[in-house]
Amino acid sequence: AAGVIQSPRHLIKEKRETATLKCYPIPRHDTVYWYQQGPGQDPQFLISFYEKMQSDKGSIPDRFSAQQFSDYHSELNMSSLELGDSALYFCASSSDRDEQFFGPGTRLTVL
Amino acid sequence: KQEVTQIPAALSVPEGENLVLNCSFTDSAIYNLQWFRQDPGKGLTSLLLIQSSQREQTSGRLNASLDKSSGRSTLYIAASQPGDSATYLCAVRGQGGSEKLVFGKGTKLTVNP
Numbered sequence: 384a385a386g387v388i389q390s391p392r393h394l395i396k397e398k399r400e401t402a403t404l405k406c407y408p409i410p411r412h413d414t415v416y417w418y419q420q421g422p423g424q425d426p427q428f429l430i431s432f433y434e435k436m437q438s439d440k441g442s443i444p445d446r447f448s449a450q451q452f453s454d455y456h457s458e459l460n461m462s463s464l465e466l467g468d469s470a471l472y473f474c475a476s477s478s479d480r481d482e483q484f485f486g487p488g489t490r491l492t493v494l
Numbered sequence: 495k496q497e498v499t500q501i502p503a504a505l506s507v508p509e510g511e512n513l514v515l516n517c518s519f520t521d522s523a524i525y526n527l528q529w530f531r532q533d534p535g536k537g538l539t540s541l542l543l544i545q546s547s548q549r550e551q552t553s554g555r556l557n558a559s560l561d562k563s564s565g566r567s568t569l570y571i572a573a574s575q576p577g578d579s580a581t582y583l584c585a586v587r588g589q590g591g592s593e594k595l596v597f598g599k600g601t602k603l604t605v606n607p
Contacts, residue, residue, distance in 0.1 A: 414593070416593060416594070416595075418595075424599075425583065425597035425598060425599050425600060426538070426583075426585075426595075426597050427597075428593075428594035428595065428596070431593040431594065433593070438593050439591075439592060439593035439594055441594050471535075473537065473538065475538075480593065481526070481543070482526075482528065482540060482543040483528065483540065483595060484540055485530075485537050485538040485539075485540070486537060487536065487537040488536070488537050490535075
């Protein structure tokens with residue numbers, strides 16, 4: 384069965400640089416979610432989109448923005464990167480806002 | 495604010511044992527509850543989803559129960575195997591249109607051969 388696809392899987396950036404993470408949801412899923420998991424921490428909700436509209440917002444820094452496109456893929460844009468942004472970033476998708484299926488994650492390292 | 499607690503934080507058992515992982519949440523107004531498995535540095539694999547109206551769900555050797563009124567869920571693993579070694583996370587989704595899952599800090603399970 385198709386799963387959530389995230390790219391890139393690993394990303395290394397310098398402080399103050401910009402990063403773009405991409406997420407391709409499971410086909411026919413209409414909702415995309417972004418989570419951040421710091422080292423040794425539980426995942427924290429950032430933002431979600433339902434049918435291409437922002438549907439909920441968590442503790443997402445103002446330096447981050449996200450959108451969902453017409454083909455339902457989503458991108459998380461992160462600017463002015465800080466050391467504390469180093470984390471695993473997960474995308475999840477669901478159908479009818481039900482069970483959330485997670486992708487493999489993008490490991491972002493900020494040097 | 496919803497808070498999710500998982501006890502114990504770590505558990506080590508010999509192969510073949512049946513075991514129970516506990517999850518508690520402070521706000522009983524939940525939409526659903528999911529149990530996940532996470533291997534080190536990897537993604538989250540959804541194990542079981544329990545809707546707020548359900549009492550339990552089963553998948554193979556896994557059984558999850560939900561007592562919404564008392565704010566508790568348990569994950570029962572039968573006949574544990576070394577391949578079950580992972581961190582198990584409980585997450586709840588609130589009612590009222592909230593999309594987010596609120597996670598516990600997980601139980602790290604080690605099954606020894």
